[in-house]
Amino acid sequence: MNLAQAASGYRKVVEENRKLYNLVQDLKGSIRVYCRVRPAFGTVKKPSCVDCLDEGTMAVITPGKGGKDTRKNFTFNRVFGPSATQSLVYVDTQPLIRSVLDGYNVCIFAYGQTGSGKTFTMTGPDAFSEETMGVNYRSLNDLFEIQQQRRGMINYEVCVQMLEIYNEMVRDLLSADGASKKYPFYGYSCLFDIHLSLSVV
Ligand SMILES: Nc1ncnc2c1ncn2[C@@H]1O[C@H](COP(=O)(O)OP(=O)(O)OP(=O)(O)O)[C@@H](O)[C@H]1O
Known part of the structure; x- marks a missing residue:
């Protein structure tokens, strides 16, 4: 077998591996919902109204009269209890970062009161360290690491945009004249009409 044949065979195996990897991600669910319960603060003396039952179920307890509390169970892809570390929370999200570099669209967002x-x-918290950093920094680290690993085979350009939607206004956070770069927010489709600053990193 000559070198050209070997290289072509290798590329096929890499491509097959990529397809199978992303198929597994799809089969795990293209929409995944995780619940994280944060620890109660030191000053809170009341018992928690949230109970993590198992890896995928949590209960919300509503106190009733005469000690008759009502419990409602909710099921998620996974429930992270108050002691869950930042790295544990990232474990299920991490494989999706590789999918981004394989051409898949991925959206990770946090929702809550x-x-x-x-x-x-x-x-992550203000006391920032490798242990405490959150999903955004961990994702970027992984993006850059995979970019390095594939250097020479695939060249990636990584760009970021940052925006804030607050009081029905979209604010471009990377614009030098940030204060003036505000646009009215009319819904999802308006984001495509706004030309936000794009920064290559
Ligand atoms: N898992 C956790 N472990 C320890 N402290 C936490 C955890 N989650 C949140 N906190 C602390 O709880 C406080 C509120 O958290 P945070 O600021 O992340 O809330 P938020 O949802 O972003 O609030 P807002 O919508 O008002 O911006 C912060 O002091 C944060 O450090």
Whole structure:
């Protein structure tokens, strides 16, 4: 077998591996919903109204009269309890980062009421370290690592946009004249009409 044949065979195996990898991600569910319960703060003395039952189920307890509490169970792809670390929370998300570099669209977002831990999960706390950093930084690290591993075979250009939607206004966070770069927000489709600053990283 000559070198050209060997290289062609190798490329086929790599391509097959890529397809199978992304098929597994699809089969695990193209929409996954995780629940993270943040720890109660030191000053809170009342028992928690949230109970993590198992890896995929949690209960919300509503106190009733005469000690008759009602419990409602909710099922997720996975439930992370108050002691879950940042790295544990990232484990299920990590494989999707490789899918991004294989040409798949991936969206990861945090949703929850104020103070529930969205920033903590996605960015990390102020006391920032390798252990405490959140999903965004971990994802970027992985993107750059895979980019390095594939260097010479595939060249990737990584760009970022950052925007904030607040009080029905879209604000371009990477614009030098940020204060003036505000657009009215009319819904999802309006984001495509707005030309936000694109920064190559
Ligand atoms: N898993 C966690 N472990 C320890 N502390 C946490 C955890 N999740 C959140 N916190 C702390 O709880 C507080 C509120 O969290 P955070 O700011 O992330 O909430 P948020 O959902 O982003 O709120 P907002 O919508 O108001 O911006 C912060 O002090 C944060 O450090």
